[in-house]
Amino acid sequence: MQGLTQATLEFVKQYWAPLVCGLAIVAVLPLIVGYVVLVERKLMADMQARLGPMRVGPHGLLQPIADAVKLLIKEDIIPDDADKLVFWLAPVLSVGAALLAMAGLAIGPAFQIAKDINIGILFVVGVSALGIFGIVLGGWASNSHYSLMGALRSSAQLVSYETAAGMALVCGLLFAGTLNITSIVQAQHEQGMWFGLLAPVAFFVYLVASIAETNRAPFDLPEAESELVAGYMTEFSGFRWSLYFLAEYTNMIVVASVATTLFLGGWLRPFPRTHWLDFIDFLPPLLLVAIGVYCLMRTPKQPARVQQLFMLAVAGLCFTVAVVLAAPVLLRTPFVNPSLASAAKPFYEGIHGGFWFIFKVSAYLYFFMWLRFTIPRYRFDQLMRLGWHFLIPLSIINVLLIGIAMIAGSYLHLEGGWLLLATIPASIIALIVALFILAMEQKSERQQAGGATPDPYA
Amino acid sequence: MPLRILMLDQVIFYFFAAIAVVSAILTVTRRNVVHSAIFLITALLATAGIFLQLRAEFLFIVQIILYVGGIMVLFVFVIMLVNLDVAVRQLQFARQKWVAMLISLALAAQVGLMLWSTGKMPGQGMPVLVAAPVDKLPPNSEAVARSLFETYLLPFEIASVLLLVAMIGAVVMAKKRA
Numbered sequence: 001m002q003g004l005t006q007a008t009l010e011f012v013k014q015y016w017a018p019l020v021c022g023l024a025i026v027a028v029l030p031l032i033v034g035y036v037v038l039v040e041r042k043l044m045a046d047m048q049a050r051l052g053p054m055r056v057g058p059h060g061l062l063q064p065i066a067d068a069v070k071l072l073i074k075e076d077i078i079p080d081d082a083d084k085l086v087f088w089l090a091p092v093l094s095v096g097a098a099l100l101a102m103a104g105l106a107i108g109p110a111f112q113i114a115k116d117i118n119i120g121i122l123f124v125v126g127v128s129a130l131g132i133f134g135i136v137l138g139g140w141a142s143n144s145h146y147s148l149m150g151a152l153r154s155s156a157q158l159v160s161y162e163t164a165a166g167m168a169l170v171c172g173l174l175f176a177g178t179l180n181i182t183s184i185v186q187a188q189h190e191q192g193m194w195f196g197l198l199a200p201v202a203f204f205v206y207l208v209a210s211i212a213e214t215n216r217a218p219f220d221l222p223e224a225e226s227e228l229v230a231g232y233m234t235e236f237s238g239f240r241w242s243l244y245f246l247a248e249y250t251n252m253i254v255v256a257s258v259a260t261t262l263f264l265g266g267w268l269r270p271f272p273r274t275h276w277l278d279f280i281d282f283l284p285p286l287l288l289v290a291i292g293v294y295c296l297m298r299t300p301k302q303p304a305r306v307q308q309l310f311m312l313a314v315a316g317l318c319f320t321v322a323v324v325l326a327a328p329v330l331l332r333t334p335f336v337n338p339s340l341a342s343a344a345k346p347f348y349e350g351i352h353g354g355f356w357f358i359f360k361v362s363a364y365l366y367f368f369m370w371l372r373f374t375i376p377r378y379r380f381d382q383l384m385r386l387g388w389h390f391l392i393p394l395s396i397i398n399v400l401l402i403g404i405a406m407i408a409g410s411y412l413h414l415e416g417g418w419l420l421l422a423t424i425p426a427s428i429i430a431l432i433v434a435l436f437i438l439a440m441e442q443k444s445e446r447q448q449a450g451g452a453t454p455d456p457y458a
Numbered sequence: 459m460p461l462r463i464l465m466l467d468q469v470i471f472y473f474f475a476a477i478a479v480v481s482a483i484l485t486v487t488r489r490n491v492v493h494s495a496i497f498l499i500t501a502l503l504a505t506a507g508i509f510l511q512l513r514a515e516f517l518f519i520v521q522i523i524l525y526v527g528g529i530m531v532l533f534v535f536v537i538m539l540v541n542l543d544v545a546v547r548q549l550q551f552a553r554q555k556w557v558a559m560l561i562s563l564a565l566a567a568q569v570g571l572m573l574w575s576t577g578k579m580p581g582q583g584m585p586v587l588v589a590a591p592v593d594k595l596p597p598n599s600e601a602v603a604r605s606l607f608e609t610y611l612l613p614f615e616i617a618s619v620l621l622l623v624a625m626i627g628a629v630v631m632a633k634k635r636a
C-alpha cells in the first residue's frame with residue numbers, strides 16, 4: 001500500500017507540468033471554442049452585409065458566455081425510446097476523443113502536453129478519428145430516423161475521406177522523415193521551406209479531406225438541416241448538444257493544427273532562416289498595439305458605461321500581450337548585453353512560436369469559415385464521387401510521384417528551395433493524371449447510362 | 459526506483475487486462491449487437507493500452523487506427539444498415555457448442571501451461587510483462603520500418619500483393635452483381 005502511494009507521489013512529481021497543461025486545455029478550450037463561434041457568426045454577418053450579434057457586451061463580445069449559460073441551464077431531454085446509456089455515452093466519447101487528440105499537439109516549442117512522443121502526428125490523427133463513434137452511436141441511440149441517417153452519412157463520409165487525408169499526410173511525412181511533431185517542424189526549419197509549398201497538391205487534398213472529416217460546410221451532409229433536421233444531433237438538447245458542438249470545433253482546431261504542423265511550418269515564423277527579415281519579429285506586437293489603439297478609439301462610442309469599461313479592458317489586454325511579445329525581441333537586439341539575450345532565447349522561442357502557431361491555425365480556420373459562406377452544400381453522391389473518384393486517386397498518385405521526385409532530387413543533389421524543381425512538376429503531373437482519370441470515368445459512365453439521369457441517392 | 463516502476467507497470471497492466479477480459483466476455487454475451495460492438499471497441503482499446511504499457515507505442519497507435527478507427531467503424535456502419543430484429547430473436551449459441559468447448563479448453567490449457575512454465579516472473583510471482591527500459595529501445599516506428607523494409611522485405615511485399623489481389627477481387631465481385 002505504501003509503495004502504491006509512493007509511486008503515485010513519484011508519478012505526480014514527474015508529470016505535474018503536463019497535468020497542469022492538460023487541465024488548462026480542458027478548462028480554457030470551451031471558452032476558445034465559444035469565441036471561435038462568435039468570430040464565425042461575425043464573419044458570416046460581414047459576408048452577408050449584416051452586423052451579427054451586437055446585444056451582449058460591446059459588439060457582442062460577451063455573446064459566447066451568454067450562449068454557454070443558456071445551454072447549461074436548458075432542460076435535458078432524453079427520448080423515451082432512446083438507449084439511455086449509449087445516449088449518455090455518445091457525446092462524452094466525441095468530446096473526449098477530441099480533447100485527447102489535443103494532448104499530442106505542440107503549440108510552440110514550449111507548450112506540448114505529451115512531449116516528444118515518437119508517434120506524434122499519428123497519435124493526433126488516430127485518436128481524433130475515434131470521435132466518429134460518438135456521432136454514430138449518438139445517432140443510433142436516439143432511435144430516430146433523422147439521427148440514424150445523419151450518423152450513417154457521417155461514418156460513410158469519414159471512411160471515404162480518411163484514406164485521402166492519410167495519403168496526403170504521408171506526402172508531408174516523406175519530407176520530414178519522422179512522425180515526431182517537434183522533429184517535423186525542425187525538418188521544415190532545416191529545409192528552409194514549408195512542406196505545403198513542396199507538396200501543394202497534398203496540402204490541397206488534406207484541406208478538402210479535413211473539411212469533410214470535421215463535417216463542415218460544404219460537406220455538412222450529416223447535419224443538413226433541409227433534409228435531416230439536425231442529423232445525428234436531432235434528439236440532443238442543452239448540455240449534451242453543446243458537448244457535440246464543442247467536439248466539432250475542437251476537431252476543427254485539431255485538423256487545423258495538424259495541417260499547420262505538417263504543411264505550414266508549425267511555430268516557425270515566415271522565413272525563419274533569413275536574417276535580414278528579422279524585423280518580422282516586430283510585427284506581432286505591432287499588430288496587437290494596433291488592435292488596442294482601435295479599441296481605445298471605439299471606447300467613447302459605446303452606449304453604456306459597462307461596455308466602455310469592457311472595451312478599455314480589451315485594449316489593456318492587447319497592450320499587455322504586446323509587451324509580452326515585444327520584450328524578448330527587444331532583449332535580442334545587439335544593444336543588449338549578450339548573456340541577457342541568450343537567457344531570453346527560450347522565452348522568445350516559446351512566446352513567438354506560440355503566436356505564429358495560433359496565427360496560422362486561425363488563418364486555416366478563417367479559410368474554413370470563408371468556404372462555408374461561399375460554397376453551397378454538396379449532394380451526397382457528389383460528395384462520394386469527389387472522394388472516391390478524384391481525391392483518393394489523386395492522393396495515391398501524388399505520393400508515388402513525390403517519392404520519385406525525392407529520389408531524383410537526392411541523385412541531383414537538390415537542397416532546400418531547389419527541391420521545388422523536382423516536386424512541383426511531380427504535383428502537377430499527379431493533378432493532370434487524376435483529372436484525366438476522372439474525365440475517362442465520367443465518359444464511360446455517360447455511355448453506360450445512355451443519357452438517363454443518374455439516381456441522386458444511389 | 460526499479461521496484462516502484464514495476465509497481466506502476468503492474469497496476470497499469472492489470473487495469474487494462476481486466477478491462478480487456480471483462481469487455482471481451484460482455485461482447486459475446488450481450489443480446490444487443492450495438493452494445494456488443496461498443497464492448498469490442500473497449501476490448502481493443504484496452505489491448506492498445508497494454509501495448510503502450512510495454513512501450514510499443516507504434517503498435518498502440520496502429521491498433522487504434524486500424525482496428526478501432528477503421529474496422530470497427532465499418533462494423534458499426536454495417537450493423538446499422540442491416541435489419542437486426544431477426545438476428546436478435548434467433549438462438550445465439552447454436553450448433554458449435556461442443557467444438558467451441560473443445561477449442562476453449564485447449565486454449566485454457568495452453569495459457570495455463572505458459573503461466574506454469576514461466577514460474578516466477580519478476581513481479582513476485584505475479585505474471586506481468588515488464589516493459590524494456592526507456593533508453594534501451596530504438597525509436598519504435600523506425601525499428602518497425604527497418605524490419606519491414608529491410609529484413610522482411612520479400613514477405614512484406616508478398617503480403618501486400620495478396621491484399622491488393624483481395625481488394626481488386628472484392629471490387630470485381632461487387633461490380634458483377636450490380
